[in-house]
């Protein structure tokens with residue numbers, strides 16, 4: 001493909017990604033993969049170049065653009081060599097017309113920025129879109145362990161994460177045989193801090209209410225040395241089904257999965273009412289802390305979608321509270337830096353549940369900043385995804 005044809009292909013893919021963002025359709029990665037399947041003539045160099053145009057444009061443009069072309073033009077404006085490729089050559093983009101619309105660039109729409117936790121100043125915005133490193137977590141269950149300094153000498157330890165190791169983005173770590181042997185997982189530092197904050201002890205009954213594919217369930221199993229019973233729940237069958245093979249690879253044998261029907265969670269968890277020493281609520285959210293990895297999420301967030309997340313989070317907190325044994329703990333986590341999903345959500349919970357108290361001192365030194373009754377982690381401050389965490393203790 002010519003460099004101009006790659007730009008035109010990127011424009012077409014951006015059209016599909018912008019439409020999906022508006023309509024709540026497939027994620028950008030899936031759309032990109034599908035577009036490449038449909039263009040088998042594109043070689044690996046073409047794919048790399050197209051991918052980089054697509055993601056550079058997503059990072060540059062602050063909200064869903066009117067067209068893929070408007071997004072690419074916004075990217076090309078400060079790059080004359082890119083703008084020169086709008087040359088009208090066969091398969092390339094048409095020449096730039098006078099007064100063509102450009103998508104707006106920047107971190108996010110101002111109305112969205114206004115929702116950030118007050119701790120997030122504009123000095124932090126750059127770090128929110130810088131490509132994230134690849135963080136690994138050693139699996140303590142495997143006796144062989146993961147000697148990261150030997151496996152990946154190009155990496156470095158993650159401050160505050162005793163099982164963590166940080167590699168440059170896109171290191172093909174999962175192609176290493178030690179991954180297939182279950183000796184390590186890929187997991188961002190914030191998720192490692194959150195799993196440790198649950199403070200699960202050996203032998204304790206634990207519920208992971210929003211287990212998804214089990215990233216944090218497996219971290220908890222590792223931290224408890226596979227010596228605690230964990231009930232992993234979710235309403236999404238496809239996600240929850242990913243857990244069993246991952247648990248097998250990790251040697252985590254004490255995880256039971258339970259698929260919940262939306263609206264019937266409390267009934268379906270009646271056998272766990274008041275029994276769990278620890279309940280983890282890794283709630284569905286805007287994902288505003290993960291724009292480094294999924295920059296297109298900021299094209300997707302609408303006031304209505306945010307309100308749905310907020311309502312789901314409140315409902316899940318109430319369901320979880322019902323499961324916690326007297327004196328037990330509930331850990332609430334969202335990969336979000338939005339106040340309503342974080343500190344405000346927990347303030348509302350504490351108002352609805354008199355007698356519950358907020359813990360402190362469950363994060364490593366220097367990690368996170370106090371945000372109301374919980375703690376906020378951000379890419380700039382903590383070199384991790386943005387996360388809000390709050391650990392709450394039930395009355396005895």
Ligand SMILES: C[S@@+](CC[C@H](N)C(=O)[O-])C[C@H]1O[C@@H](n2cnc3c(N)ncnc32)[C@H](O)[C@@H]1O
Nearest residue numbers: 210211212213214215216234235236282283284
């Ligand atoms: C942030 S993700 C969890 C990620 C997972 N803990 C991990 O570490 O990979 C939130 C999950 O909550 C699930 N969820 C949404 N509503 C739920 C409900 N009512 N009950 C249980 N899970 C729910 C979603 O399907 C999604 O998998």
